[in-house]
Amino acid sequence: MTESNDTAVPALWGPMTALVLQNSPVSGPRLRDLPAFVRAFGEVKLAAVRANSDLGVLDEVRARVIAEAASEVARGGLIDQFPVRLVATGGGTATNMNVNEVLASRATQLLAGDADLTIHPNDHVNRSQSSNDTYPTATKVLLVRQAYAVAAALRELARSFIRQAEQNAGVDRMGRTSWQDAVVVPVSATHQAHAAAVERFADQFEAAAQMLLAVPLGGTVLGTGVGAPEGFKASAVEHLADITGLPLRPSANPIDAFVHADGYAALADTAARCASILFKQCHDLRILSSGPNGGLSELSLPKLQPGSSIMPGKVNPAVPTMVIQATFAIRAAATGVGMAVASGDPDTFGHGPAVVAGLSPALTELASVVSVLTDKCIDGLRWNKERLAALAASPFDAAIARAEKDGYDAVAGRSARTYLSAQEEK
Template sequence: MDQNRVEHDLLGEIRLSSNDLFGIHTARASENFRLGGESLRQFPALLTALAQVKSAAAWANVKLGVLPEEIGNAIMAAAAEVAAGDLHEHFPLDVVQGGGGTSTNMNMNEVLATRATELLATAPATTPDVRVDPHDHVNRSQSTNDVMPTALNIAVLTTAQATVRSLRVVAESLRRQAARYRSLDRLGRTCLQDAVPVSAGLVHDGQASAVLSAARLLESAAGELRGVPLGATAIGTGLGAPPGYAAPALERLAEETGLALEPAANLSDGIASLEALASVADAMARGGRVLARVASDLRLLSSGPVGGMAEVRLPPMQAGSSIMPGKVNPVIPELVMQVSFQLEGGAHTVHLACAAGELEVTPWGPVVTAELLRGLRRLERVALLFATRCLDGMAWNEDAVRDNLRGSLREAVESAVEHGHAYAVTHFPLEPSPVTDPNHPAGTP
């Protein structure tokens, strides 16, 4: 049965449901930041990373003797549940909030404290009636200043790794199309005008190369996030942490995450600057642009099927009109292009947040969290959709390709090159212009 409990803080008291694991700070923040947007529970990578930070901190605190072992073990057990995807319903806060992420940190502290207290109450051979405190126990040796940037770096790094893998799936799909159509010559176009023949395979090779370059850039940018400021506590001073805390906490965190983490090159800069995350945002936007360029070209080449180029056939996904029978739209390329627009907007938001930082700590981490984790996830998903629901099933319409190639500049260019007159062919029209220049009578070059 749902029962109530009362919690107090410096502003007064609030009545909470006993079914909720969060406490008074989270309850107040839920009212203050009620945007109706995405809640923390919709960012599992962040909750997992933050729980892992809390677990590593508890382990180091026990090791250094500043936290009772039974309490530390209970905190680690509760954190493992959150990291495994449990208890996420107890994180109701909107991810974008004031206070630089303090409320997110406290939401985690309160949930872990309540759950750890429950675990202790049911565990044999423990001190009776032990209450785990969100501040004194779960947040021991920490500050929002250092744990939130650390958790954000880890969340973005792990999310970006999945995005990189998806981009490589796109590149592999394009490589297969390149091998399939290596010998198919098509009419190349510049400025949407007929140019010279080019192999369809060569085109797909170029597209694959561009996607791989974007994947490598994203991987490199995300790799810079391995340097984390754990142990910096309040504004990089290490205030409240015992001597020797940072090294074992970071070592344990690396074990928990499976990442090759290392101390930030400078702890003060590690909590005051978001520039490393801005580089990830740039790479994310580039990945979207590269996919959008491929999607845009396929959308144009598949136009028709009667009044357009009709050189490419895309797999039909759904009916394209509520009134015109038989119409099929290039919905997947259009999805890819729209996601790229969103990614550009997200990257711009990250840039603004980076530029607005001031003095010792930037409070704009929450909006960076939202834009990067959302954007990377969208890029990952749209890349997989592009590969599996468009690129893998596309085909060149070889009849249309040959019809368009026939009567193009090909024969004229080949003849001119053979006779050493390539300059004349490329700089003058092959036929008289319909507009007569009085200085150049019709029929003269």
């Protein structure tokens, strides 16, 4: 065990982690700042030690204490023992060894002073594994859960839009093209369209998660399986599926799984496109609620907080504005993931830490802001029916009907003359 620079007390990590800390920047997000990832790694190690035990690769006593330590991490324990940066020197190896060393030290403690046994981070905790297969497996477990969480938040938002559609049945508003009056649009149809788009993205997040359910655990180095006993892959993945409750399966083509990471790009692209639609919807809400005197003022958003430090009584669309700004970072993160996926070595994808550091916080942000949008904005918005009726008093519906009878040019001419006469009267 070493001395923790952060806590000045004995730490469970060992020499490899200490070297990584010495050679990496002192600032930036660390593993302990992403506990869901650390828990996923603990689950991967628990699955591996169970498989090793099943196959007789580890003795019963060592397997038991390593499993106890891994279970502790998988439950969220020992989180302060993971100081390595998300993007550190050594990449995924640094993370894997931080976990191995902590589990080895904790398992040694659980031996209760049995001097005849030692727990080595490489020989025992990392047995039948490599950073090449444990890191992407933990990453996929993390991202699948996050994708499902985003999908669930989106479905709640869709239900909120549907409630608004039901509450405003029979209410019409002026539709516009190029910001000019067009035809009457039912408010219910507007919200049904919102819901349809949101539901579509919920489906797409679940589809993207499906791509990540095939995990490379057991592929060890470059998908070859070197260093792992026969049957380890199937056993370890089966254990991991049982531990996580996810329908995980071994990668169909181990070499493909190590070389290509397009599943990450698919999830990132879904997040970016979803962010674009949320931007559009929130921007539309800001326009339709503009006012109260100098804008459209067709709908009113919940008045949550003062909107100005100098203008008393001013209230701004705080939640839509927050969501819009969050979408910038989400789309930027997706761009970074795409760049990482496009690069790498001929035989492996080595930029997993960049994916985790960029995409995981983006998905957390997406799920969080969608939930706030639902609870603090859409649930409480109200359409101003008198204002809607006044603005929708002269739509082009009647002109379209007349054109079907008299022809487009005839009606357009009458409309132009009416417009000019009205201008002259002014």
